[in-house]
Amino acid sequence: MTTGRDLWDAEAESFDDQPDHGLADPACRAAWRHLLVAALPPAPARVADLGCGTGTLSLLLAGEGHTVTGIDYSPAMIARARVKAGHAAELHVGDAAAPPLPPASCDVVLCRHVLWALPDPAAALRRWSGLLAPGGRLVLVEGRWHTGGGLTAGQTLDLLRDAGREARLRPMPEPVFWGGPIDDERYLVVSR
Numbered sequence: 701m702t703t704g705r706d707l708w709d710a711e712a713e714s715f716d717d718q719p720d721h722g723l724a725d726p727a728c729r730a731a732w733r734h735l736l737v738a739a740l741p742p743a744p745a746r747v748a749d750l751g752c753g754t755g756t757l758s759l760l761l762a763g764e765g766h767t768v769t770g771i772d773y774s775p776a777m778i779a780r781a782r783v784k785a786g787h788a789a790e791l792h793v794g795d796a797a798a799p800p801l802p803p804a805s806c807d808v809v810l811c812r813h814v815l816w817a818l819p820d821p822a823a824a825l826r827r828w829s830g831l832l833a834p835g836g837r838l839v840l841v842e843g844r845w846h847t848g849g850g851l852t853a854g855q856t857l858d859l860l861r862d863a864g865r866e867a868r869l870r871p872m873p874e875p876v877f878w879g880g881p882i883d884d885e886r887y888l889v890v891s892r
């Protein structure tokens with residue numbers, strides 16, 4: 701039986717070809733850096749990058765002086781992340797829905813384009829909240845894509861409200877983040 705993990709394993713080789721995945725274009729990379737630096741506390745913070753994929757954001761944030769642990773359940777994604785970011789971040793194969801991290805051990809739980817795909821996003825948000833040290837924050841990048849997949853901003857804000865969390869929404873319509881114009885909903889949420 702093919703699992704979600706198998707599908708992501710198969711995606712790993714070409715994953716970074718998408719502009720927002722590989723951040724190969726300097727303008728795109730700079731836009732993401734600016735966005736995330738503004739969303740995170742000053743370095744050095746302890747950042748868990750859950751569903752880190754090929755480690756693009758782990759590497760970016762390590763480069764900003766943060767201490768980053770990346771976790772992904774796809775061994776092929778983690779293998780590529782280790783090549784790219786293994787010198788800069790700790791990288792582990794593991795479940796983002798139940799991360800193998802101690803309670804209250806993170807200043808930031810970062811998750812880009814993964815929450816929507818988890819079987820129980822509400823339960824995941826409760827667990828992630830438990831990973832945060834006092835004053836910590838969740839930084840979520842999500843979308844409701846033209847494919848029909850994803851979470852609307854309203855759905856994500858509702859999930860956070862149900863978890864008893866404040867949230868600040870930053871819509872991300874700018875083409876620079878995505879390598880071109882978009883016609884669907886993409887956004888970042890910071891929840892303290």
Ligand SMILES: C[S@@+](CC[C@H](N)C(=O)[O-])C[C@H]1O[C@@H](n2cnc3c(N)ncnc32)[C@H](O)[C@@H]1O
Pocket residue numbers: 705708709720721750751752753754755756757771772773774777794795796797811812813814817818
């Ligand atoms: C769309 S990619 C995003 C990767 C990375 N966050 C980024 O933005 O570049 C989704 C990633 O989430 C991972 N993933 C999906 N479900 C997961 C789970 N339950 N636990 C850990 N990783 C998961 C996949 O293996 C894949 O690497």
